[in-house]
Amino acid sequence: MTLESRIPTGPLHEKWDRHRFELKLVNPANKKKFNIIVVGTGLAGAAAAATLGELGYNVKNFCIQDSPRRAHSIAAQGGINAAKNYANDGDSIWRLFYDTVKGGDFRAREANVYRLAQLSVNIIDQCVAQGVPFAREYGGLLDNRSFGGAQVSRTFYAKGQTGQQLLLGAYSSLMRQVNTGKVEIYPRREMLDVVIVDGRARGIIVRNLVTGELESWSADAVVLATGGYGNAYYLSTNAMSSNVTAAYRCYKKGAYFANPCFTQIHPTCIPVHGTYQSKLTLMSESLRNDGRVWVPKEPGDKRAPEQIPDSERDYYLERKYPSFGNLVPRDVASRNAKEQCDMGKGVGETGLAVYLDFADAIARDGREAISAKYGNLFEMYEKITGEDPYETPMKIYPAVHYTMGGLWVDYNLMTTIDGLFSLGESNFSDHGANRLGASALMQGLADGYFIIPYTIGGYLAGSKLPAVDNSASEFKEAEEKIRSQVDKLLSIRGKRTVADFHRALGKILWDYCGIAKDEQSLHKAKQMIAELRDEFWKNVNVPGDAADLNQALENAGRVADFMEFGELMVNDAIDRKESCGCHFNTAFQTEDHEALRDDENFCHVSAWQYTGPESDPVLHTEPLTFENVELTQRSYK
Amino acid sequence: MNWFVENISTALGKKLLMAVTGLGFVGFIFVHLAGNLSFYFGKEAFLTYVETLHKLDPVIVVVELLLLLLAIIHVTTGAVLFFQNLRARSTRYAVNKTAGGRTIGSITMPYTGFLILLFVILHLSQFHFIDRAQMTPYDAAVNTFSNIWFSLIYIAAVILVGIHIRHGFWSLFQSLGLNHEKYMPLIRTLGIAFAVAVAVGFAFVPIYIRAVT
Amino acid sequence: MSSRTINLTLKVWRQNKNNPAGALETYPANDISTDMSFLEMLDVVNEGLTEQGIEPIAFDHDCREGICGMCGAVVNGRAHGHMPETTLCQLHMRHFKDGDTIVIEPWRARAFPVLKDLVVDRSAMDKIIQAGGYISINAGGAQDGNSIPVPRDNAETAFNAAACIGCGACVAACPNASAMLFTGAKISHLCLLPQGKPEAKKRALSMVRAMDELGFGNCSNEAECEAECPKGISITEIARMNREFIKAAFS
Numbered sequence A: 001m002t003l004e005s006r007i008p009t010g011p012l013h014e015k016w017d018r019h020r021f022e023l024k025l026v027n028p029a030n031k032k033k034f035n036i037i038v039v040g041t042g043l044a045g046a047a048a049a050a051t052l053g054e055l056g057y058n059v060k061n062f063c064i065q066d067s068p069r070r071a072h073s074i075a076a077q078g079g080i081n082a083a084k085n086y087a088n089d090g091d092s093i094w095r096l097f098y099d100t101v102k103g104g105d106f107r108a109r110e111a112n113v114y115r116l117a118q119l120s121v122n123i124i125d126q127c128v129a130q131g132v133p134f135a136r137e138y139g140g141l142l143d144n145r146s147f148g149g150a151q152v153s154r155t156f157y158a159k160g161q162t163g164q165q166l167l168l169g170a171y172s173s174l175m176r177q178v179n180t181g182k183v184e185i186y187p188r189r190e191m192l193d194v195v196i197v198d199g200r201a202r203g204i205i206v207r208n209l210v211t212g213e214l215e216s217w218s219a220d221a222v223v224l225a226t227g228g229y230g231n232a233y234y235l236s237t238n239a240m241s242s243n244v245t246a247a248y249r250c251y252k253k254g255a256y257f258a259n260p261c262f263t264q265i266h267p268t269c270i271p272v273h274g275t276y277q278s279k280l281t282l283m284s285e286s287l288r289n290d291g292r293v294w295v296p297k298e299p300g301d302k303r304a305p306e307q308i309p310d311s312e313r314d315y316y317l318e319r320k321y322p323s324f325g326n327l328v329p330r331d332v333a334s335r336n337a338k339e340q341c342d343m344g345k346g347v348g349e350t351g352l353a354v355y356l357d358f359a360d361a362i363a364r365d366g367r368e369a370i371s372a373k374y375g376n377l378f379e380m381y382e383k384i385t386g387e388d389p390y391e392t393p394m395k396i397y398p399a400v401h402y403t404m405g406g407l408w409v410d411y412n413l414m415t416t417i418d419g420l421f422s423l424g425e426s427n428f429s430d431h432g433a434n435r436l437g438a439s440a441l442m443q444g445l446a447d448g449y450f451i452i453p454y455t456i457g458g459y460l461a462g463s464k465l466p467a468v469d470n471s472a473s474e475f476k477e478a479e480e481k482i483r484s485q486v487d488k489l490l491s492i493r494g495k496r497t498v499a500d501f502h503r504a505l506g507k508i509l510w511d512y513c514g515i516a517k518d519e520q521s522l523h524k525a526k527q528m529i530a531e532l533r534d535e536f537w538k539n540v541n542v543p544g545d546a547a548d549l550n551q552a553l554e555n556a557g558r559v560a561d562f563m564e565f566g567e568l569m570v571n572d573a574i575d576r577k578e579s580c581g582c583h584f585n586t587a588f589q590t591e592d593h594e595a596l597r598d599d600e601n602f603c604h605v606s607a608w609q610y611t612g613p614e615s616d617p618v619l620h621t622e623p624l625t626f627e628n629v630e631l632t633q634r635s636y637k
Numbered sequence B: 001m002n003w004f005v006e007n008i009s010t011a012l013g014k015k016l017l018m019a020v021t022g023l024g025f026v027g028f029i030f031v032h033l034a035g036n037l038s039f040y041f042g043k044e045a046f047l048t049y050v051e052t053l054h055k056l057d058p059v060i061v062v063v064e065l066l067l068l069l070l071a072i073i074h075v076t077t078g079a080v081l082f083f084q085n086l087r088a089r090s091t092r093y094a095v096n097k098t099a100g101g102r103t104i105g106s107i108t109m110p111y112t113g114f115l116i117l118l119f120v121i122l123h124l125s126q127f128h129f130i131d132r133a134q135m136t137p138y139d140a141a142v143n144t145f146s147n148i149w150f151s152l153i154y155i156a157a158v159i160l161v162g163i164h165i166r167h168g169f170w171s172l173f174q175s176l177g178l179n180h181e182k183y184m185p186l187i188r189t190l191g192i193a194f195a196v197a198v199a200v201g202f203a204f205v206p207i208y209i210r211a212v213t
Numbered sequence C: 001m002s003s004r005t006i007n008l009t010l011k012v013w014r015q016n017k018n019n020p021a022g023a024l025e026t027y028p029a030n031d032i033s034t035d036m037s038f039l040e041m042l043d044v045v046n047e048g049l050t051e052q053g054i055e056p057i058a059f060d061h062d063c064r065e066g067i068c069g070m071c072g073a074v075v076n077g078r079a080h081g082h083m084p085e086t087t088l089c090q091l092h093m094r095h096f097k098d099g100d101t102i103v104i105e106p107w108r109a110r111a112f113p114v115l116k117d118l119v120v121d122r123s124a125m126d127k128i129i130q131a132g133g134y135i136s137i138n139a140g141g142a143q144d145g146n147s148i149p150v151p152r153d154n155a156e157t158a159f160n161a162a163a164c165i166g167c168g169a170c171v172a173a174c175p176n177a178s179a180m181l182f183t184g185a186k187i188s189h190l191c192l193l194p195q196g197k198p199e200a201k202k203r204a205l206s207m208v209r210a211m212d213e214l215g216f217g218n219c220s221n222e223a224e225c226e227a228e229c230p231k232g233i234s235i236t237e238i239a240r241m242n243r244e245f246i247k248a249a250f251s
């Protein structure tokens, strides 16, 4: 099978318009005859489900949490980009497009990114109309700020809770459709398989997380918006239930998985305290505007920060990158922090942290000014760590944050399985090898509100879809397979808990397939994962029974998939013999320790095809062509 | 009228009924307290007050009927709310602590209310349903309060009324939607002042009467 | 801050299909680092229980950073524990003392049936929103975001109300198991913005009615909700809802 990206022809800025015109339409009277399943209620899923309901389709919307409003999108803090140019500072659709392609280190499709930039404008309008309380200026108009090192102020925000407010906007539209009866919601359900009938996705199997029952749901198309898989690393900034299961099981049914090794690691998170730690909390990047990053010059210096005189501190970012200083991009900051800690200069009890010091900023601007800017972040930090950042420097460390990889989709957001679409973080589409701040929210909403409603119509109108219901044998078979896996997990009753295995897997991935990779350790990781997986299936202890609310069982299923998927990440990392964006292979770097791309050989999307439990996956590549931008090497010196 | 019944029987409708009737009571208690102050100026003063009042007889009758109506609404709605609220939490907590929102007044509203109801019945039987040819209201007061137990019951009851008002006063503004951060502190202070004035003002009547007779 | 470890005794509500009546069970929680969050403490206890062959305690959680609203339990009689404006996942063990006994119960309200242990069914809150907690606008029909200015104060007040995470602590803490703070916050958020005005009347009436039908209690202005709300939502939002309701019901 060849990868058909279905990118429309014609000039970049006309592609989407032309494509919309060329897509077949579903007759309004016929829409009510189509059933669509949407899995996930994050920005992408909720927006899609609500919009498809508005159009008249019958939608069933599933999520793991007890309410659609709790999807992980709720946690996004910083903001959402849009090329509104309200600030009149030179922004444009073209500039947002260009920044995104460049930010992704030229590993994303031009056409997709351009469409995203075009739609960004409509997203803001839609959200304002829904009542999203964006920050405003005194004149009553929308306020913008510059985010993540962008040169223009194009980020819309609602205090530090942008994701929450956007999701509640989408959720409210969704609830409105539930009220009209066009959408039915099924919370506390976990999708465990996609069902394929005659080569098309025609339904899903979910486990009812309250009763433990397996339920089969049939439909004319399935839309997956199940978020990212950062939790493969055990510790990440993602919510606890974030998983790869839904996407991975689609992969096993024939959907290609693209760029699984592209993981973004965020430099400013609260460091790990101990082995019991369950998740990492992101501290806004904006802190680096005023905080100075340092470590002691001497490895192993265990003095309290106040006792280390200035002359014995190493402000390594300022030293190495004099022009950008503490504001170097995420990946550069992360990599350097790890490097310092690897040299034994890390601080705190674990030695896995660097200082982010506000003393100079407070001395310069006064406590008031700093508190006005960062007050709530400082409070959050104090709540978690019990330390007061006004008095003693913050400790920060990088943490897994976002996964650019995901199911491969064409321009219509359809995977390699006909009728199976993937939106939001669960697809690979728009961010290339690195995502810019404030653009994941934008992508999720663009996919959900403005892309899938058109492209799914084109699919439904253009396909022959014989009636299928959930009594079809394909559903029974899928259920049977899941049931036997569940029974297997419950029957092992070994010695190690699920969390224990998850921690072990996370450590392997973090150590060998994290901030910086090299071929040798990747191979080692591959081996270690295989061994761990073997032990998992012999020695895991999953208590309780299947026909019940059983959180250990839920986790066991997810960890089992992470164990297989982790190997896919490693395979992809081994295969990509270059450094690009967040993928940093130490063998490929410039003299300044910048990621060194190999555009000759790796200017492509890597899409992996599952071939069975015993055989290695097969790689397919989609070449990326850049007609509108010039490939450049970035430099932050 | 259907829409009215429908809206007034919602949770907020009932809350509104409590607030409006409560407000009526607040007004009545205010006037009643003011009237009773004339006790402190002696029998003559008091009886002049009663006479002037009774010159308005037809109005008084209307006011009395209105009060009765308010009482019926306040009591029945209060009772309905009380039982609905009990039912809304089928299983109780093993440990229950306040976070600081509740006050003695708010916790005891239904109980103080119920005791006030008993008191009012007693009070009316002693002061209102009397043979006015035989006995002036002043005599009724002297009669009642010469009994130490009745005096104590009255004093206790008016303290309960004070406690009920302590919460009820600000609460009725909140129920009517009149909570504004600029004015609420004032309303709360007024409520407490009024509650104290009611408790003290009424409580001294029996003491004073016992002292002068 | 250097971390210490403490030993605790937990009394946890256990309820499942084999024990539908439920009861408090006592478990030791030893060597708990004071840097742990409350949920991490439960994780550790659960790992121990699993190793002993006892089913772990079921509790809801997801983001573990105080924003999704999924977590929550009544800890020693206080919803989300005793720290102000803190969700259970953000409550840290440094606020407990060595030797403490901690009683952990699920949210209790007729409208929130217990599913298992500390897990309750809060779908009633979604149903309140379904009754009108939205602005009726279809994707695609919106005008330019800056075409309607919103006074900054209004936008901020609306934001403060919209900050509700739907955790249900207000219901759990209310002596009457009333959902007024939650509902008031949503009605306030929408009625404060020009976009929300056209539907304000219908919204107030139907959301209040939904609240009644779902079995929540009435409000007697106890203000416990406000004191426990992890997002600091104020009962002025309830007052605003009352105002909206009065306008809607009698005009």
Ligand SMILES: Cc1cc2nc3c(=O)[nH]c(=O)nc-3n(C[C@H](O)[C@H](O)[C@H](O)COP(=O)(O)OP(=O)(O)OC[C@H]3O[C@@H](n4cnc5c(N)ncnc54)[C@H](O)[C@@H]3O)c2cc1C
Residues within 6 Å of the ligand: A039, A040, A041, A042, A043, A044, A045, A062, A063, A064, A065, A068, A070, A071, A072, A073, A074, A075, A076, A077, A078, A079, A080, A162, A163, A189, A190, A191, A192, A225, A226, A227, A228, A237, A238, A239, A242, A243, A245, A246, A282, A401, A402, A423, A424, A425, A426, A437, A438, A439, A440, A441, A442, A444
């Ligand atoms: C702490 C943090 C801060 C962030 N800040 C920003 C920011 O400022 N700006 C920005 O642009 N981006 C930010 N991001 C990234 C952004 O929040 C996410 O990429 C985005 O919200 C993902 O949305 P989504 O709709 O794709 O998926 P999610 O919101 O993750 O939703 C996934 C949905 O799928 C459901 N689901 C998952 N698996 C299954 C299954 N197996 N069965 C059934 N249902 C399932 C879940 O229940 C959920 O409803 C941040 C991320 C984090 C972690």
Ligand code: HEM
Residues within 6 Å of the ligand: B015, B016, B018, B019, B020, B021, B022, B023, B025, B026, B029, B071, B074, B075, B078, B079, B081, B082, B109, B110, B111, B112, B113, B114, B116, B117, B120, B161, B164, B165, B167, B168, B169, B171, B172, B173, B175, B176, C219, C220, C221
């Ligand atoms: C006759 C006996 C009375 C009974 C049984 C009674 C009962 C109650 C009850 C149960 C409540 C709480 C309602 C709720 O919010 O759930 C209440 C509130 C109130 N009561 Fe009374 N009460 C009585 C007399 C009075 C009197 C004499 C006053 C006069 C001052 C009064 C003033 C109020 C006020 C102002 C409220 C608050 C209303 C609100 O919250 O909106 N009540 N009453």
Ligand code: HEM
Residues within 6 Å of the ligand: B032, B036, B050, B060, B063, B064, B067, B116, B120, B123, B124, B127, B128, B137, B138, B141, B154, B157, B158, B161, B202, B203, B205, B206
């Ligand atoms: C020590 C305190 C009090 C004294 C001395 C007192 C005295 C009186 C007197 C003399 C009357 C008769 C007036 C008349 O019919 O001409 C009266 C009536 C009445 N009192 Fe009081 N009162 C006291 C406290 C209260 C309190 C606390 C309440 C309410 C909670 C109350 C409620 C009433 C009512 C409802 C009437 C009947 C009013 C009417 O008929 O119009 N009283 N009281």
Ligand code: SF4
Residues within 6 Å of the ligand: C163, C164, C165, C166, C167, C168, C169, C170, C171, C181, C182, C185, C225, C228, C229, C230, C231, C232, C233
């Ligand atoms: S109002 Fe506060 S306590 Fe109630 S659900 Fe919202 S956030 Fe939770």
Ligand code: F3S
Residues within 6 Å of the ligand: B101, C173, C174, C175, C176, C177, C178, C179, C180, C181, C218, C219, C220, C221, C222, C223, C224, C225, C226, C235, C238
């Ligand atoms: S605690 Fe309950 S009584 Fe009202 S003010 Fe809050 S809902």
Ligand code: FES
Residues within 6 Å of the ligand: C060, C061, C062, C063, C064, C065, C066, C067, C068, C069, C070, C071, C072, C087, C088, C089, C090
């Ligand atoms: S787990 Fe999300 S708020 Fe506590």
